Amino acid sequence: MGVSTSCGEKGVCVVTVDFPPVNALPVAGWSALADAVRAAGRDPEVRCVVLAAEGRGFNAGVDIKEIQRDGDGALIGANHACAEAFGAVYDCAVPVVAAVQGFCLGGGIGLVGNADAIVASEDAVFGVPELDRGALGAATHLARLVPQHLMRALYYTARTATAADLHAHGSVWRVVPREGLRAAALGLAREIAAKDGQLLRLAKSALNGIDPVDVRRSYRFEQGFTFEAGLGGVGGRVRAGFGEEGRR
Template sequence: MPIRTHIADRIGEIVIDHPPVNALDSQGWNELPGLVERLGRDREVRCVLIRAEGRGFCGGVDIKEMQAHPERIVELNRGNFLTFRAIRGCEVPVVTAVHNFVIGGGIGICGASDVVIAADNAYFSLPEVDRGAMGGASHLQRMFPLQKVRAAFFTGGRIPAAEAYRLGAVEAVHPSERLTDEARAFAAIIASKSRRALVLAKEALNGIEPRDVDHGYRFEQGFTLEMYMHEDSQRSRDEFVATGTAAKF
């Protein structure tokens, strides 16, 4: 199973485990929202923890699927949107633990979460400009200052965990071998609180945000679709699938 869940000690865990790089296809992205919502509604659960196994946290979307089936872009977009909205709207706090690469849709998961715990080898990246796509900046901008987001987006560059911690985007940075234990320990502190208090606190905090991240991401997705319809998008995907590098223009 690419995604599995379990509940222990009032923490509902969602584990992404889809080798080689935890890049989910349109089906995977459309399954994830239901898992988040189900755990969030469970009266036993007081905190949801999202983490991953393997080489890195999340490689985003399955570029090979989009290359072979570009008609699935609308289905994929909807799955991304529903996933991030479900995480942000989850009844209880969501903690996300990340290691190594956090790319594309992985950014959306983090940006929609309440708390991010990172391994010391983690980095955040939106390489969409080199993949013939758009989207993700709305959630990255929920984590980082505006100019930092634009610099990363225009260059397709990386923001390492240490820099993310300096800027306040992640709560803590731990050695990768301790990440899961440390994330569970942090989630356990939340899970020790009154569920009712957590539910009300989550709703209140979402309500006082200065902007609507869901609306912002939905706005971005219009440009994602427009980009996918341009010939440069196919050229970018072809080059990435063939060589793993960015196309030259």
């Protein structure tokens, strides 16, 4: 259980998340993920990182139980650690390919929205259920996956979009059977890693530099409203009704 790294293939490093039962990450898990992605990007032999997960879903967001148990300290910790993890994916010196199966929710959207490419299984669904969890955030990243009005409708309703939906919008590279997900993600990573490593790093910096939205600042702005919801009491009131069924 935790975050592991495997760099067995030339030029490709796989960072895998495994936090049963649903990959809802505690504060320490988000920080460990950030550290692993940064370390992989710093390795001069690595030209592409694959971000993957074990289990039935890619990511169910933050560990709401931890926040319910530990209160504001855990909420602040989760906000900072999520920002670290999202930023680590975005700022990774080399391209990051996300391999997504099952559910990709909340913080999961922050990860894949900042990745360079997404390969998804046919059963993958994507959404931001923050309004059902007493929080706000990750609209910045959902807006990188779907058009503006669809992003708003998904955000307000806490509904999900399928991998096929996102493929139609051009944000998912390929949709494959679940059993072929890892192979498809590695296939794309190998194709990327076949390019010159120095040039790839320059390309990553160049593409980040022309992004129309500063994703770090945009997400931190959103987080301010999560703090406001917490201080105002509405965040805790909504989270109080969150049970195991909310974790899918």
